[in-house]
Amino acid sequence: MSYAPSHDPAPTxxxxxxxxxxxADLPAPVPAPLREPWASxxxxxGAVVGNHVLxxxxxxxxxxxxxxxxxxxxxxxxxxxxxxxxxxxxxxxARMLQxxxxxxxxxxxxxxxxxxxxxxxxxxxxxxxxxLDGENLAxxxxxxxxxxxxxxxxxxxxxxxxxxxxxRGFVHRDLKPGNVFLLERDGRLHVKLLxxxxxxxxxxxxxxxxxxxxxxVVGTPQYMAPEQSAGREVxxxxxxxxxxxxxxxxxxxxxxxxxxxxxEIAANHAxxxxxxxxxxxxxxxxxxxxxxxxxxxKKPERxxxxxxxxxxxxxxxxxxxxxxxxTAAPAPVxxxxxxxxxxxxxxxxxxxxxxxxHVV
Numbered sequence: 001m002s003y004a005p006s007h008d009p010a011p012t013x014x015x016x017x018x019x020x021x022x023x024a025d026l027p028a029p030v031p032a033p034l035r036e037p038w039a040s041x042x043x044x045x046g047a048v049v050g051n052h053v054l055x056x057x058x059x060x061x062x063x064x065x066x067x068x069x070x071x072x073x074x075x076x077x078x079x080x081x082x083x084x085x086x087x088x089x090x091x092x093x094a095r096m097l098q099x100x101x102x103x104x105x106x107x108x109x110x111x112x113x114x115x116x117x118x119x120x121x122x123x124x125x126x127x128x129x130x131x132l133d134g135e136n137l138a139x140x141x142x143x144x145x146x147x148x149x150x151x152x153x154x155x156x157x158x159x160x161x162x163x164x165x166x167x168r169g170f171v172h173r174d175l176k177p178g179n180v181f182l183l184e185r186d187g188r189l190h191v192k193l194l195x196x197x198x199x200x201x202x203x204x205x206x207x208x209x210x211x212x213x214x215x216x217v218v219g220t221p222q223y224m225a226p227e228q229s230a231g232r233e234v235x236x237x238x239x240x241x242x243x244x245x246x247x248x249x250x251x252x253x254x255x256x257x258x259x260x261x262x263x264e265i266a267a268n269h270a271x272x273x274x275x276x277x278x279x280x281x282x283x284x285x286x287x288x289x290x291x292x293x294x295x296x297x298k299k300p301e302r303x304x305x306x307x308x309x310x311x312x313x314x315x316x317x318x319x320x321x322x323x324x325x326x327t328a329a330p331a332p333v334x335x336x337x338x339x340x341x342x343x344x345x346x347x348x349x350x351x352x353x354x355x356x357x358h359v360v
Contacts (some may be wrong), residue, residue, distance in 0.1 A: 043082055043120070048072065050118050052080050052128050063087060063096060063197060068131060071115075078115055079131040083124040093125050099196045100127045102170050110161035112181075112192050132192055134183030141177055141249060148320040150189060151250035152313045154180065157191035158243055159309040166236035166306055169202035173234065175242035176223045177249070200234065221262035222255065226270040226298055237300035243309070244295025251288065252280045256296045270298070285319050287312060 045067070047054045055068035058079060064087075069080045083096055100117040116128040137154065140146065146154065158180055165172065172179075174195060181192040221229060225241035228234045248256045256274030259265035274296045277289045291312050297303050304312075 043067075049080055049082065049120065049126050050116050050128060052078055052116070054080060063092060069128065076115075077131045078128045080126055080128050082120065082126045085122070085124065088123055093123070095197055096125050096127065098201065099199070100125075102165075102196045102199050102201065103129075105168055106161075106165050106170065108161050108164040110157045110191050110193055111164070112194055132181055132183055134181055136194075137177035137180040137182060137246070140182055145250060145253055148251060148324055149317065151247070152316060152320055153189050154182070154191055154250060155243065155247045156310045156313040158193055158246070159306055159313075161191070161193040162236065162239050162243065163306045163310075165199075166239070170196070171200040171202075171234055171236055172196060172239050172242075173200055173228065174198050174220060174223075175239055175246065176220045177246060180246070221266040221269075224266060224269060225300070227300060229266040229269060235300070236306055237303050240295055240303045240306055240309070241297075241300075243306075244292060244303075247292055247295060248274075248277075251284070251292065252277055254280065256292075283323060285316055285323070288316055288320075 043049070043054065043065070045054055045056055049069070051071055051073065052069040053072050055070065058066045058068055060066070064081045064083045066079055066081045069078045070076065071078060081096075083092060087093075097117065100114050103111055104114045112132065113130040114127060115130065117125065119125055145151065158175070162172065162175075172193070174197075175193075179193065179195040181194055183190050183192065223242040223245045225234065225238040228238045228241075245255055248254065252275075254275070255265075257265065257268035257272045259268050274293065277284050277292050291304070291309070294302065294304050295309070
C-alpha cells in the first residue's frame, strides 16, 4: 500500500496530553515479559489503535515501534508510535507523552504534526502523527551532500522550527541529521524536525518530576554543545551549536572538530578550535564564514540568536547560486583529509605564535 504525507488539518490535542502526564492519571502498568528486540507482541498489522488501523511496521527505535496506519473513518494516512512493552515505567511513558505535548504546542509547519495520543489496554501510550514520505538528512548525506542552496534551505527551515520551539520554552537537545527529515511538497524541498523525546521543557508545572536530572548527559556527542556534554543546564543556544555542526557538514562536508571516539569528540567540542571554513572552501562567502564560526562558538553568549539565522541565509541565496554555477564545491572530507586539515591548522597556529614571540 502506498502512503503519502497528509495535508489535512488535524484536530488539536492541546491540553489533552498535559493532564495525562500526571502520575496519578496514568493507567497502572500491566506486567509484561521481557521484549525480544524483534518482537512487537500482540500489536501488528490489522490491529486497531484508537481510531487508526495499523499497517506494516516502519521501524523500531529505543523507545517504541512505528507503524504505518490509516484512520478507520477518514482514511487519512498516519504513523503510529507505540511504547515498547518492557518500558512501562512512569518516566518512559511520561517522556513519550511529553513529546506529543511539546509537538502539539509548537504547531509549526517544520515540525511533525500530531493527530492523536492515548493508551493501549495494557497502559502503553501511543502517538498518531502525520506520515512522512522522504528520507532523513543522515541518509541524504550518506549519498552525498546537497547543493549549497539546498543546504542553506535545510538549515533555514530547521532554524525556523527551533525558533518556534524556543519561544515556547522548549529546547530540542538532540538535533542531528537523523532527526531532520527531508520531503518534497509542491515541488519544493520541505523539512520536518523530529524526535522531541529528550527535549527540555521550561515552565511546565504539570510534570510529575524532572525527566532528566541535573548532571545527566543526554544527546548525541557528535552534535552536542560543550555545556550540554558537561551535563550543565542548557537553553536554546545549545540547539544553535548543534545546528552549526550540521551546517558545517552541509556546506563543508565535515564536522568542525573530529575524534576517534564519542568521548574524544565531546572533549574536542569543548576544547578544540573549530576548523576554519576558509581552509576547506577558500571561496566561501564571508558572511557564511562568520555565521558558521559564530554558531559553533564555545561560549553560548557568543552564538547568534536562533531567529537571526534564517535572515542571514536568505541574504546569501543569490551569492550561493552564483558560486554553484561558477565554483567547484569543497571536496568530500575523508578521515585522512580531516587530519591533514587539522594538522595544517595546528601548524598555522604554531607559526603565528612563533612570530609573536619573535616580535616580542
